[in-house]
Amino acid sequence: MILQLNMSSDTPIYMQLRNQIVMGIGSGELKTGEGLPSVRQLAVDIGINMMTVSKAYNILKNEGYIEIDRRHGAKVREDLDSNRKPTEKLEYGLSLLAAESKAKGMDKETFLKICEKTFNDINTQKLKEHRAC
Amino acid sequence: MILQLNMSSDTPIYMQLRNQIVMGIGSGELKTGEGLPSVRQLAVDIGINMMTVSKAYNILKNEGYIEIDRRHGAKVREDLDSNRKPTEKLEYGLSLLAAESKAKGMDKETFLKICEKTFNDINTQKLKEHRAC
Amino acid sequence: MILQLNMSSDTPIYMQLRNQIVMGIGSGELKTGEGLPSVRQLAVDIGINMMTVSKAYNILKNEGYIEIDRRHGAKVREDLDSNRKPTEKLEYGLSLLAAESKAKGMDKETFLKICEKTFNDINTQKLKEHRAC
Amino acid sequence: MILQLNMSSDTPIYMQLRNQIVMGIGSGELKTGEGLPSVRQLAVDIGINMMTVSKAYNILKNEGYIEIDRRHGAKVREDLDSNRKPTEKLEYGLSLLAAESKAKGMDKETFLKICEKTFNDINTQKLKEHRAC
DNA sequence: GTGGTCTAGACCACA
DNA sequence: GTGGTCTAGACCACT
Numbered sequence: 001m002i003l004q005l006n007m008s009s010d011t012p013i014y015m016q017l018r019n020q021i022v023m024g025i026g027s028g029e030l031k032t033g034e035g036l037p038s039v040r041q042l043a044v045d046i047g048i049n050m051m052t053v054s055k056a057y058n059i060l061k062n063e064g065y066i067e068i069d070r071r072h073g074a075k076v077r078e079d080l081d082s083n084r085k086p087t088e089k090l091e092y093g094l095s096l097l098a099a100e101s102k103a104k105g106m107d108k109e110t111f112l113k114i115c116e117k118t119f120n121d122i123n124t125q126k127l128k129e130h131r132a133c
Numbered sequence: 134m135i136l137q138l139n140m141s142s143d144t145p146i147y148m149q150l151r152n153q154i155v156m157g158i159g160s161g162e163l164k165t166g167e168g169l170p171s172v173r174q175l176a177v178d179i180g181i182n183m184m185t186v187s188k189a190y191n192i193l194k195n196e197g198y199i200e201i202d203r204r205h206g207a208k209v210r211e212d213l214d215s216n217r218k219p220t221e222k223l224e225y226g227l228s229l230l231a232a233e234s235k236a237k238g239m240d241k242e243t244f245l246k247i248c249e250k251t252f253n254d255i256n257t258q259k260l261k262e263h264r265a266c
Numbered sequence: 267m268i269l270q271l272n273m274s275s276d277t278p279i280y281m282q283l284r285n286q287i288v289m290g291i292g293s294g295e296l297k298t299g300e301g302l303p304s305v306r307q308l309a310v311d312i313g314i315n316m317m318t319v320s321k322a323y324n325i326l327k328n329e330g331y332i333e334i335d336r337r338h339g340a341k342v343r344e345d346l347d348s349n350r351k352p353t354e355k356l357e358y359g360l361s362l363l364a365a366e367s368k369a370k371g372m373d374k375e376t377f378l379k380i381c382e383k384t385f386n387d388i389n390t391q392k393l394k395e396h397r398a399c
Numbered sequence: 400m401i402l403q404l405n406m407s408s409d410t411p412i413y414m415q416l417r418n419q420i421v422m423g424i425g426s427g428e429l430k431t432g433e434g435l436p437s438v439r440q441l442a443v444d445i446g447i448n449m450m451t452v453s454k455a456y457n458i459l460k461n462e463g464y465i466e467i468d469r470r471h472g473a474k475v476r477e478d479l480d481s482n483r484k485p486t487e488k489l490e491y492g493l494s495l496l497a498a499e500s501k502a503k504g505m506d507k508e509t510f511l512k513i514c515e516k517t518f519n520d521i522n523t524q525k526l527k528e529h530r531a532c
Numbered sequence: 533g534t535g536g537t538c539t540a541g542a543c544c545a546c547a
Numbered sequence: 548g549t550g551g552t553c554t555a556g557a558c559c560a561c562t
């Protein structure tokens with residue numbers, strides 16, 4: 001899996017890292033149970049601080065995406081599917097995006113078409129850099 | 134229009150303010166052409182600094198949501214609808230949310246149902262505080 | 267002559283007014299010796315404050331474009347041509363524009379071609395609203 | 400690079416700063432990839448507030464001239480040349496300058512000669528303080 | 533009245 | 548170390 005970080009972005013690096021790994025899981029590129037590189041390894045590979053990688057891993061753990069095992073490092077959780085309560089964050093994010101779209105005159109059909117297309121395209125989507133807040 | 138800010142959030146106040154105003158426009162609570170409070174007034178009302186409000190207003194201006202008139206303050210742009218190219222930001226935000234949902238095992242039907250419900254509910258949605266990045 | 271003012275612009279109204287009148291003179295729409303509307307008349311026509319019009323007229327007078335006569339109001343100066351020392355401001359403005367162009371990789375030929383085209387097109391140019399500072 | 404600011408100018412300090420840095424890039428004094436002083440350092444050096452420098456840097460970032468990296472501060476963008484669409488602002492600025500020149504009786508040959516000289520002299524030009532609006 | 537600019541500090545997030 | 552955010556005031560330009 002290739003990780004692309006933008007050092008000049010407003011989004012913190014640890015959050016870009018977290019986002020890319022979530023994208024990797026969502027797209028199936030990272031399978032449940034699959035191991036992630038060690039903090040040290042990943043930090044060296046992409047040339048960033050270990051603390052930054054560690055922070056991303058901890059967020060992913062707290063969000064229920066990965067497990068961290070002192071012996072075997074981090075891996076994608078096996079029981080990810082049973083962990084489905086993405087409603088709060090999803091609804092917040094969607095309501096903001098929907099409001100922006102509605103404010104600029106987009107109708108529901110167009111909005112839903114983009115939603116569907118985006119969901120279908122996850123597998124091939126690149127997580128391009130963008131200011132999300 | 135009632136604005137609720139969370140002073141201890143990671144999201145900057147000016148960005149929360151920006152988000153809430155966008156929600157207000159999207160929901161129709163703020164109509165095109167409608168005047169916004171002056172930066173001074175709003176700053177006093179919600180107990181924050183003038184410059185923070187000013188920053189939010191300037192972002193909204195640059196994003197094309199409002200106009201700022203030296204004489205009468207800020208108002209929602211009349212020609213908001215003609216400005217419809219929210220696709221880039223929308224697609225980025227959606228791809229992240231869709232990936233998160235997919236990673237947690239949500240199927241397309243459920244995802245789209247939530248998308249539709251969110252779009253319909255904009256009018257009554259409260260923009261609850263949440264870390265979006 | 268039609269004056270178009272943008273109340274939501276960063277450029278002060280009196281300066282927009284000054285710019286449009288200069289454009290009118292440059293394009294030949296306003297001829298040397300031609301009278302301008304009275305301050306009161308113009309203020310009413312375009313719905314702005316008399317002080318604003320007066321300020322624009324005073325700048326134009328100080329810059330040597332117009333004469334203001336208590337009896338006959340303002341008119342374009344007859345001897346405009348003899349007044350040719352536009353070098354300082356011209357050079358400042360040009361050096362900034364040239365630097366911006368050069369910084370973004372434009373070569374001299376392209377730059378000069380745009381300069382020539384702009385000069386030729388003055389007669390038909392609309393002074394579109396733009397942040398000049 | 401020497402920065403000269405005029406504290407009693409109508410042009411805001413942050414804009415003077417932005418202009419001077421653009422001149423520096425255009426003249427080659429600041430090369431692509433070259434680092435700029437930190438906001439703190441520059442603020443101290445020229446005796447102004449950090450936020451004023453920050454504002455200038457942010458404008459330059461939004462205009463595509465520089466990148467701001469959380470780790471190493473600001474630097475001139477590497478891919479500046481690929482960003483070449485300065486035509487809109489250039490055309491507006493030129494049309495105003497050309498109109499002023501034409502109004503004062505300057506002919507095309509003289510105007511173009513000054514344009515060419517200015518472009519050639521960028522390297523040695525000083526950006527003198529002047530009211531551009 | 534309006535917004536724009538600026539100061540001189542402070543605290544925080546990031547790396 | 549870096550930039551980002553925010554405050555509580557001040558003064559100015561514009562209308």
